Amino acid sequence: MDMLLAIFRALGDPSRLRILMLVRGLDLAVGEIARVLQQSQPRVSRHLRILAEAGLVERVKEGAWVFVRLGPAAVTAPVLTAVDALAGADVAASDRERLAVVRAERRAAVEAWFNDHADGWEQERSLFSREAGVEAAIVAALGGAAARLGDLVDVGTGTGRMIELLGGQAASALGLDRSPEMLRIARSRLEAAGLAQARVQAGDMYALPLGDAAADTIVLHQVLHFADDPAAVLAEAARVLRPGGRLLVVDLMPHDREALRDERRHVRLGFADEAVLGWLAAAGCDAAVAQRLPADVAGQLGVTLWLGTRLPC
Numbered sequence: 237m238d239m240l241l242a243i244f245r246a247l248g249d250p251s252r253l254r255i256l257m258l259v260r261g262l263d264l265a266v267g268e269i270a271r272v273l274q275q276s277q278p279r280v281s282r283h284l285r286i287l288a289e290a291g292l293v294e295r296v297k298e299g300a301w302v303f304v305r306l307g308p309a310a311v312t313a314p315v316l317t318a319v320d321a322l323a324g325a326d327v328a329a330s331d332r333e334r335l336a337v338v339r340a341e342r343r344a345a346v347e348a349w350f351n352d353h354a355d356g357w358e359q360e361r362s363l364f365s366r367e368a369g370v371e372a373a374i375v376a377a378l379g380g381a382a383a384r385l386g387d388l389v390d391v392g393t394g395t396g397r398m399i400e401l402l403g404g405q406a407a408s409a410l411g412l413d414r415s416p417e418m419l420r421i422a423r424s425r426l427e428a429a430g431l432a433q434a435r436v437q438a439g440d441m442y443a444l445p446l447g448d449a450a451a452d453t454i455v456l457h458q459v460l461h462f463a464d465d466p467a468a469v470l471a472e473a474a475r476v477l478r479p480g481g482r483l484l485v486v487d488l489m490p491h492d493r494e495a496l497r498d499e500r501r502h503v504r505l506g507f508a509d510e511a512v513l514g515w516l517a518a519a520g521c522d523a524a525v526a527q528r529l530p531a532d533v534a535g536q537l538g539v540t541l542w543l544g545t546r547l548p549c
Contacts, residue, residue: 239291243315246290251275252283253319255304256292257328258335260316262465263296263305272334299494299505339464345501351417369529370486370539371401377484377526377541378402378453386452386481391441391473392459396422402455403434410446412439441469449478457486460512461504467515470544474519477546483521485512489530489538509540516544 247253255269270280284304287293291311296303306312375381385406390398393411395418403409409431413419422436439445441459454473463469473483488506496502509525516523521544530538 239311242290243292243311246286246292247315247319249283249286251280252287254328254331255280255283255287256306256312256315257319258331259293259304259306260312262468263303264335266295266302266304268335268338269304271338272331298490299492299497301497301505342464342503347414351415366529366533366536370541373527373529373539373541374398374401374455374457374484374486377543378405378482381405387450388453388455389444389446389451389476390455390457391439391444391469392456392462393422393436394418396425396436398455398457399431399434399436400425400429402453403429403431406433406453409434411436412441412444414438414440442472444472444476446476448475449481451476452478452481454481454483455486456484458488460485460487461502461506464503466504466507466511467518470512470515471519474516474521474544474546477521479546479548481546483516483544483546484526485516485542485544486539487512487542489528489540491537493537506537507540509542512540512542516542519544520547520549521545522547 247256251273254273258264258269258272266277266280266284270277273280284293284295288295288307291307292315293304294307296305378385383405385402388399388402388406388409390402390409390411393399393413394415396411399409399411399422403426411422411434413422413436416438419436419438426434426436437445441456441463442465454477456469456473460466460469470483470485477483490506490508493505496505513523513525523542523544526541526543528538528540
């Protein structure tokens with residue numbers, strides 16, 4: 237009875253109902269919720285405390301940011317079913333329109349940063365990891381230098397390094413990126429490497445320009461921390477995988493380098509294993525940690541490789 241009353245009290249405020257509908261499909265930063273609701277962050281934080289006490293949302297601190305997501309499905313699923321049945325109309329349509337604007341602004345800022353920094357991207361990557369060690373781990377995770385990778389897709393290919401590294405093991409290799417400047421450099425790189433079976437083209441990681449079950453191997457190398465919805469990115473990648481195909485995610489371990497949000501447009505400060513493995517499982521993959529590469533040099537960040545294998549539909 238106490239839990240039921242707490243839920244009803246939490247939903248008795250229009251702002252709290254709006255927050256619940258906003259985060260039902262997407263983790264959001266508190267500041268983003270405040271912008272959509274056009275309320276102060278302290279006021280939104282009070283609403284979130286009440287929702288969290290009722291088990292309707294969870295707050296996850298990541299550096300100076302706090303991300304908000306739905307609470308356990310045992311609590312939220314029946315509540316959302318009731319809201320959908322009783323509302324009659326989409327109670328959060330206008331909020332989602334404002335959220336789309338907020339997200340579009342953030343993605344545009346990331347894209348502009350990539351275009352501005354394309355020429356120095358290799359140096360940027362080397363700040364975060366021992367690149368030679370990471371690349372060796374990538375090859376090993378996919379079965380070694382003699383493994384055949386089938387149709388390979390590199391999501392967020394940047395300057396094409398993953399295609400250069402792995403393209404010789406693939407029947408076909410496609411690099412996708414939203415940045416025209418990155419693609420320009422990648423094309424030159426692949427031409428110089430003589431990879432006739434490789435190409436690059438514009439592509440959005442949230443809406444890959446490929447049909448279902450079109451790829452055997454997909455790589456996301458240092459891409460996910462730029463995503464405002466990592467779960468959606470992995471679900472879209474899994475859609476493109478054939479049954480038995482492999483999805484390799486290479487990204488940063490959790491860290492507290494808050495300055496990277498502004499300096500390099502990182503949205504997430506690395507990832508815990510349980511988060512990535514959970515997203516891969518939800519996307520229909522059997523997932524495991526392939527390798528961890530903790531930082532061993534001052535100023536560098538640790539890297540984890542997670543490998544998902546697409547289960548039969």
